[in-house]
Amino acid sequence: MSNLVSGLLSNLRNTVILSSIITLVVVGGYMQHAGGVDATFVQAVLRFLHLVFGIMWIGLLYYFNFVQLRKMPEIPAELKPAVSKYIAPEALFWFRWAALLTWVAGVLLAYNRGYLVDAFALGLTSGNPQHSFIGLGMWLATVMFFNVWVFIWPNQKIALGIVEADADAKAKAAKTAMLFSRLNTFLSIPMLATMGMNQTIFG
Numbered sequence: 001m002s003n004l005v006s007g008l009l010s011n012l013r014n015t016v017i018l019s020s021i022i023t024l025v026v027v028g029g030y031m032q033h034a035g036g037v038d039a040t041f042v043q044a045v046l047r048f049l050h051l052v053f054g055i056m057w058i059g060l061l062y063y064f065n066f067v068q069l070r071k072m073p074e075i076p077a078e079l080k081p082a083v084s085k086y087i088a089p090e091a092l093f094w095f096r097w098a099a100l101l102t103w104v105a106g107v108l109l110a111y112n113r114g115y116l117v118d119a120f121a122l123g124l125t126s127g128n129p130q131h132s133f134i135g136l137g138m139w140l141a142t143v144m145f146f147n148v149w150v151f152i153w154p155n156q157k158i159a160l161g162i163v164e165a166d167a168d169a170k171a172k173a174a175k176t177a178m179l180f181s182r183l184n185t186f187l188s189i190p191m192l193a194t195m196g197m198n199q200t201i202f203g
Contacts, residue, residue, distance in 0.1 A: 027045065027048075030044060039112065042112055043109060043112050043113060046105055046108050046109040046112060047109055049101070049105045050102060050105035050106050050109055053098050053101040053102040053105055054098075054102040054106075054195075056094060056095075056098035056102075057095065057098035057099045057102045058188055058192070060091055060094060060095040060098065061095070061181070061184055061185060061188060062185070062188075063091065064091070064095070064181055065181060065182060065185045068083065068087075068088070068091075069178060069181070084159075084160050084161070085160075085161075088156070088160055089160060089162065092153065092156055092160075095148070096148050096149060096152075096153050099144070099145050099148040099149070100145065100148075100149070102141070102145070103141060103142065103145040106138065106141060107138075110134075110138065115128075115130075115131050115134070118131045118135070119131045119134050119135035119138050120135055120138060120139070121135065122135040122136065122139075123135055129202075130198065130201075130202040133194050133197075133198050133201075133202075134194060134195075134198045136190075136194050137190075137191050137192075137193075137194030137195045137198070140187045140188075140190060140191035140194070141191050141195075143187060144184045144187050144188065144191065147180045147183060147184050148184070151176060151177070151180040152177050152180050152181055152184075155173040155174070155176045155177035155180075156173070156174075156177045157173075158170055158173035159171075159173040159174035159177055
């Protein structure tokens with residue numbers, strides 16, 4: 001039994017597959033409780049996906065800012081290529097796609113719940129304060145998503161040598177990517193406040 005568990009957990013793919021199977025059972029239970037695939041069930045699935053992708057996105061954002069960027073200056077020069085050639089590109093892959101999927105799931109959820117336009121208008125079209133708060137969070141998340149794909153990822157490709165460039169261009173790109181990553185960290189905390197508190201305060 002212990003060998004079976006060890007074999008499953010030693011391989012990330014197997015771990016994710018097993019976790020996904022259990023998740024599908026749980027989701028199926030919710031679907032049965034909801035009486036089928038109705039609007040409420042679809043909202044629940046979208047909220048779940050928004051949460052999963054968001055955790056990966058913000059988790060990697062915080063890893064970059066609280067760990068990698070802070071500790072890179074302390075890493076000996078001969079060890080830095082291990083981070084820049086292997087760890088950072090892989091982390092950036094999951095980071096940028098998690099950002100995209102988080103944003104898409106959030107937009108679909110807002111559309112499904114009927115407040116997408118009013119939220120992006122910050123509640124001005126309805127006077128609904130709930131939509132003002134969640135709209136603020138949606139705009140912050142949209143800016144963050146834009147920063148990932150338009151500034152952070154293109155500049156990281158240069159800084160990491162994925163795109164050919166001279167040393168000056170790499171240094172400039174690295175600084176630009178870092179500043180926009182810090183900007184996203186700055187925006188993430190108020191964004192998470194709107195996302196985390198909205199449902200509780202407004203029911």
